[in-house]
Amino acid sequence: MNRWKMRLKLEYKDYxxxxxxxNWPAGLKSMSAEASVIVTQPYGFEQKLTxxxxxxxxxxxxxxxxxxxxxxx
Numbered sequence: 001m002n003r004w005k006m007r008l009k010l011e012y013k014d015y016x017x018x019x020x021x022x023n024w025p026a027g028l029k030s031m032s033a034e035a036s037v038i039v040t041q042p043y044g045f046e047q048k049l050t051x052x053x054x055x056x057x058x059x060x061x062x063x064x065x066x067x068x069x070x071x072x073x
Contacts, residue, residue: 008037018066024055031055035062 008020020037035053040046053062 013063016065018064020062020064022053022060024058024060033060037062037064039064 006022006025008022011019011021013019032055033053034050036048036050038046038048049064051062051064053060
């Protein structure tokens with residue numbers, strides 16, 4: 001299994017969805033890949049989200065559900 005850590009940019013889709021965009025790795029030829037994202041919120045609550053990263057031109061995009069669980073605060 002290959003793992004990449006990459007710089008992500010957060011883009012607002014709508015109230016319930018956010019998109020994390022990134023430069024698609026040059027060595028990855030497929031149009032999609034399994035992705036996992038770990039989000040740590042201000043109070044320390046951590047969520048691991050999994051899904052598909054989709055290739056859009058030379059960029060990749062992972063759409064996540066938002067707002068995230070925030071420990072009830």
